[in-house]
Amino acid sequence: MATDMTTMTKDTILRVEHLSMRFGGLMAIDDFSFEAKRGEITALIGPNGAGKTTVFNCITGFYKPTMGMLTLHRSNGREFLLERLRDFEINKVAGVARTFQNIRLFSGLTVLENLLVAQHNVLMKASGYTILGLLGLPTYKNAAKAAIEKAEYWLDKADLTDRADDPAGDLSYGAQRRLEIARAMCTGPELLCLDEPAAGLNPKESLTLNALLRGIRDEGTSLLLIEHDMSVVMEISDHVVVLEYGQKISDGTPDHVKNDPRVIAAYLGVEDDEVEEIEEKLDKGIIEEGSV
């Protein structure tokens, strides 16, 4: 059946088709397909070792997939095959930004400086890549002003304005995570990929993070996140995709996924043939719905 490209481009920001990734003898991702919708928060979940980070690394150019097509549809109608781009182009041209499981800030620079460094590419382009440009070109001065305004905007959204002049390394863990997200947002992405943004956060920090992520979505940036903290996933996601052993086992709304016997079985670590048993237990109320 022919695909209606107009509808797909409008509603879909990322389309992953038949993605496979092999490491030697291990098929870490096996014929995995899903779509992330524009303006939504899509969560990629699954037990440890399911392949979530590998999928992220393929989308963001850290790995070249063994097979598959990863299409990014920008809002201006342009399409990019991510697997064919060089890693820096995935951010610069396709508009995809990411954060990592381990925080990667410039800890000796201030919070504000971290947000300005993220805009280095735009500033250098505005300078015409010359020292004269840095010293005098009006385009550079305008770009520098815009960069500071953008940094101030994200400082405010990330609740970090009063820490702007402190070294990033002095922030609490939760604040450093928000700074990483603010820094990624300063690159103006259309798709923001977050690898376990809630890892290591206390409940209060998790709530602040949820508000920040919802705010980013409501302003029009689509989000794709890997997360182990189910309270965060169920609270903020519009769409959840579940991986197990590199294959998709469920895909739908948070409610659909948390009541899917295959997902419950995967998280409880039972075999395929025990899924029916779990379905029966769900029916009889022996296992509570949403117990994942």
Ligand SMILES: Nc1ncnc2c1ncn2[C@@H]1O[C@H](COP(=O)(O)OP(=O)(O)OP(=O)(O)O)[C@@H](O)[C@H]1O
């Ligand atoms: N660079 C690599 N070389 C070899 N094997 C790898 C590599 N990266 C990942 N793997 C393997 O691929 C499988 C999927 O790993 P991956 O890190 O993607 O899972 P994950 O779902 O992100 O796990 P976790 O939730 O523990 O972070 C694992 O068996 C892992 O050992």
